Amino acid sequence: MTDIKITIIDRQGVKHEVDAPTDMNMNLMEIVRSYELAPEGTIGICGGMAMCASCQCYVLSDHELPEMSYDEDLMLAEAYNVKENSRLGCQIFIKDELNGLEVELAPEV
Numbered sequence: 001m002t003d004i005k006i007t008i009i010d011r012q013g014v015k016h017e018v019d020a021p022t023d024m025n026m027n028l029m030e031i032v033r034s035y036e037l038a039p040e041g042t043i044g045i046c047g048g049m050a051m052c053a054s055c056q057c058y059v060l061s062d063h064e065l066p067e068m069s070y071d072e073d074l075m076l077a078e079a080y081n082v083k084e085n086s087r088l089g090c091q092i093f094i095k096d097e098l099n100g101l102e103v104e105l106a107p108e109v
Helices: 028-034 070-078
Strands: 003-009 015-021 056-059 086-088 102-105
Touching (some): 015 028, 070 086
């Protein structure tokens, strides 16, 4: 099992450095849920289908992420508090090249 380090700033502004496994095909939203960094029922409401934007986050580091899918782009076009660096956590899959990733959870709507 290989883990990488990811920094997640929760909705209260608290910074958490967490270990994220690269061999389980997890996404960032699932990491946030597994570490309970957002109250139950406030993140990943659609189950990671890019249909609710509850897992929106702001990417603060300079990591190159996969291109945004049509569904993610469409969902962010309808979401609140969207910024230039907004992405859906359910669409960011944990891979070795994301070691050191830093994100901030978008405010709950």
